[in-house]
Amino acid sequence: MKILVPVKRVVDAYVRVRVKSDGSGVDLAGAKMAMNPFDEIAIEEAIRLVEDGTAEEVVAVSIGAAPAVDTIRTGLAMGADRGILIKTDDRVEPLTVAKLLKALIEREQPDLVIMGKQAIDDDCNQTGQMLAGLLGWPQATFASKIEPGDGTVRVRREIDGGEQMVNLPLPAIVTAELRLNEPRFASLPSIMKAKKKIVEQIEASELGVDTTPRLKVLKTIEPTQRSAGKQLGSAAELVEKLRAKGVLG
Amino acid sequence: MTTIVLADHDNITLDGSTARTVSAAVELGAAVHVLVAGSNCAEVGSAAARLSGVETVIVADDAVFEHHMAEPLAALLVELAAGYDTIMASSSSTGKDVLPRAAALLDVMQVSDIIKVVSPDTFERPIYAGNAIETVQSTDPKRVITVRTSAFDAVAGDGNGKVEPHIAKLGSFKAQFEGENLSVADRPELGSARIIVSGGRALGSAERFDQVIGSLADMLGAAVGASRAAVDSGYAPNDLQVGQTGKIVAPDLYIAIGISGAIQHLAGMKESKIIVAINKDADAPIFQIADYGLVGDLFEIVDELKAALESRAA
Numbered sequence A: 001m002k003i004l005v006p007v008k009r010v011v012d013a014y015v016r017v018r019v020k021s022d023g024s025g026v027d028l029a030g031a032k033m034a035m036n037p038f039d040e041i042a043i044e045e046a047i048r049l050v051e052d053g054t055a056e057e058v059v060a061v062s063i064g065a066a067p068a069v070d071t072i073r074t075g076l077a078m079g080a081d082r083g084i085l086i087k088t089d090d091r092v093e094p095l096t097v098a099k100l101l102k103a104l105i106e107r108e109q110p111d112l113v114i115m116g117k118q119a120i121d122d123d124c125n126q127t128g129q130m131l132a133g134l135l136g137w138p139q140a141t142f143a144s145k146i147e148p149g150d151g152t153v154r155v156r157r158e159i160d161g162g163e164q165m166v167n168l169p170l171p172a173i174v175t176a177e178l179r180l181n182e183p184r185f186a187s188l189p190s191i192m193k194a195k196k197k198i199v200e201q202i203e204a205s206e207l208g209v210d211t212t213p214r215l216k217v218l219k220t221i222e223p224t225q226r227s228a229g230k231q232l233g234s235a236a237e238l239v240e241k242l243r244a245k246g247v248l249g
Numbered sequence B: 001m002t003t004i005v006l007a008d009h010d011n012i013t014l015d016g017s018t019a020r021t022v023s024a025a026v027e028l029g030a031a032v033h034v035l036v037a038g039s040n041c042a043e044v045g046s047a048a049a050r051l052s053g054v055e056t057v058i059v060a061d062d063a064v065f066e067h068h069m070a071e072p073l074a075a076l077l078v079e080l081a082a083g084y085d086t087i088m089a090s091s092s093s094t095g096k097d098v099l100p101r102a103a104a105l106l107d108v109m110q111v112s113d114i115i116k117v118v119s120p121d122t123f124e125r126p127i128y129a130g131n132a133i134e135t136v137q138s139t140d141p142k143r144v145i146t147v148r149t150s151a152f153d154a155v156a157g158d159g160n161g162k163v164e165p166h167i168a169k170l171g172s173f174k175a176q177f178e179g180e181n182l183s184v185a186d187r188p189e190l191g192s193a194r195i196i197v198s199g200g201r202a203l204g205s206a207e208r209f210d211q212v213i214g215s216l217a218d219m220l221g222a223a224v225g226a227s228r229a230a231v232d233s234g235y236a237p238n239d240l241q242v243g244q245t246g247k248i249v250a251p252d253l254y255i256a257i258g259i260s261g262a263i264q265h266l267a268g269m270k271e272s273k274i275i276v277a278i279n280k281d282a283d284a285p286i287f288q289i290a291d292y293g294l295v296g297d298l299f300e301i302v303d304e305l306k307a308a309l310e311s312r313a314a
Helices: A035-052 A069-077 A094-108 A126-133 A188-194 A235-245 B017-026 B042-049 B069-083 B094-107 B208-219 B228-232 B265-268 B298-313
Strands: A004-008 A007-011 A033-035 A055-064 A084-085 A112-116 A137-148 A152-158 A160-168 A172-176 A201-202 A213-219 B002-006 B031-040 B054-061 B086-090 B111-114 B117-119 B122-127 B132-138 B143-146 B162-163 B176-182 B195-199 B223-226 B252-256 B274-279 B290-297
Touching: A004 A035, A004 A094, A007 A069, A033 A035, A033 A069, A033 B117, A035 A055, A035 A069, A035 A112, A035 A137, A035 A160, A035 A172, A035 B223, A055 A069, A055 A094, A055 B031, A055 B132, A069 A084, A069 A188, A069 A201, A069 B290, A084 A094, A094 A126, A094 B208, A112 A126, A112 A137, A126 A137, A126 B069, A126 B094, A137 A160, A137 B069, A137 B094, A152 A172, A235 B274, A235 B290, A235 B298, B002 B017, B002 B094, B017 B031, B017 B086, B017 B143, B031 B042, B031 B069, B042 B054, B042 B162, B069 B094, B086 B094, B094 B143, B111 B122, B208 B223, B208 B252, B208 B298, B223 B228
Parallel strands: A004 A055, A004 A112, A055 A084, A084 A201, A112 A172, A137 A172, B002 B031, B002 B086, B031 B054, B054 B162, B086 B143, B111 B143, B195 B223, B195 B252, B252 B274, B274 B290
Antiparallel strands: A007 A033, A137 A152, A152 A160, A160 B176, A213 B132, B117 B122, B122 B132
C-alpha cells in the first residue's frame, strides 16, 4: 500500500497571532511556523502503517513557496520516505489544493490518502472532502481509528453525538481527528537519515490547474476582546451575581 | 433566486441547529427551502415546514440517507443544485463532512463557518482559532456555505411551509456504514444549551468528572462540556469537547471548572454571554476572559456552589 500525506506549513499552534491594524491580514512576520498539528497526526498514522507491515511507502506532499520544504523535511524526519513540493507563491484555497493534489494523485496512484481534518490557520476543514469528491473516492472524515483490511480500510469517526464506524474500499481519503494518535518526536538518527531522502519539486503550473482564488478577502480584523472580570470571594457571592443577571433561570 | 438548507436530524427529530441555519439563510434575502434527506423522516419534514421563513421543505426519504453519509448526500445536493444559488448547512459533523464534497463537485469554493452575513455574497468567518475575523466575498456563480450556528438566533416555529417529496436519483456509493456509538441524550445538547458546565483535566478521573461536573450541570439543567485534556485523559467522551476543533458554543452561561484556558479551548466558548472560571491557579489564562472568577480548590468550591444553589432554591 502506498500512502500519500499532504502536509501544510502553518503558524505554530501556541503563537498568539496579531492582526494588522490596517485590516490587510494577520501579521506573520517572525512568527514561528510548524507543520499543521492534524497533518503531524496524519504522518504518524501513515508511518505506523508502514511499521506494522501494512504499507510500503509514505509520500509527504506540500503546496506552497520554498519554505514549505521545511515542513516536508519534518515529515521525512518523522519517517516518511520521500517528499514532493508543489511550488507556488500564490495564495491557494482548499479547492485549488484539492485540484493540485488530484493531479498529483493521478500520477502517484496512492492507495490511501491520510490528511489532517483542518488547517489551524484558515480553519476551513474542506480539502480532504473536496479531494474525495473530485476523485470520486469514498471519504471518512474525523478519523479516531484506522484499521486496514483486505483492499479496504475501516474507520472510526468522531461525529456530533459520539462515534460512527464506516468501511471504505481503497483507494480512499481519510482525514485525521485529534485522537487518532500521538505523533512522535523525530529522533536524531531519523533526522540525519531524512537529509538523504528526496524532495522532488514541481511547479504548480505544470499540473494544469488554475490557481486563481475564488474568494476575495476584503478585510481581516480582531474580534471584540473580552476583558478580565471580577475575582469573587465565595461561591455564595457568585450565585448572587448570577441570579441578579437572570441567567440561573 | 433561492437558498437551500440541509437540515440536521436523526430521522425522528429536527435538530435545533437547523432553525439557526435557516436564520442565516433568511438574511441572504432570497426564498429559503430546507432539504430533509433521511429514512422514514416524514416527522422531520413536518417540523422543518414549521420553521418561520421556510417556503418549501424537500423530503428525500430513502434508506441510503439513513446515516447521513457524505457520498449520497453530496450527490443529492449536486442533483438539486441547478435550482439554487446558495447551498447552506450548519457546521455540524454532517455539514462539515458533506458540504465540501458537494462544493468541489459543483466547482465552488466553500465558505466555512460563517458568523455573519454581510450581503448575499459576502460573509465574516473566524480564522486562527477565532483570533482573527476575515470578511470574504465569493466570486463563484453559486455559494456553498457552512454556518456557525452559535452566532445566529433560531427562527421562530410559526412557519407554514409546504412539504414536497423528492425521489433522488441514486447511484452506487462506496463507503459502507457499519455502526455507531451515540451518547444517550439525558442532558441538554451542547449546541443549544442555555447553561454549560465544563470540566478540565483537574477533575482527575471519569468518576469525579461525572460526580462534580455532571451533578452541578443537573442542578442547573445544564449541558456538560469538557476540555481537550479531559477528553484525552478519558474523563469525558469526545462529543463533549469544546474548542477550536470540537464544539463551538455560545450559551448564556459557561462555567469552566479546572480548565486553564488554552487558545484552542477559548476558541470554542469565548462568545458565551457570561463566563465563570473556577481554578486553583490565579494566573490561568481563562481568568483573562472570565466575567467572574473563583480561585481555589475546585472540589471545595463546587460543593459550596451546590450548597448556595440549594439554599437559594429553598
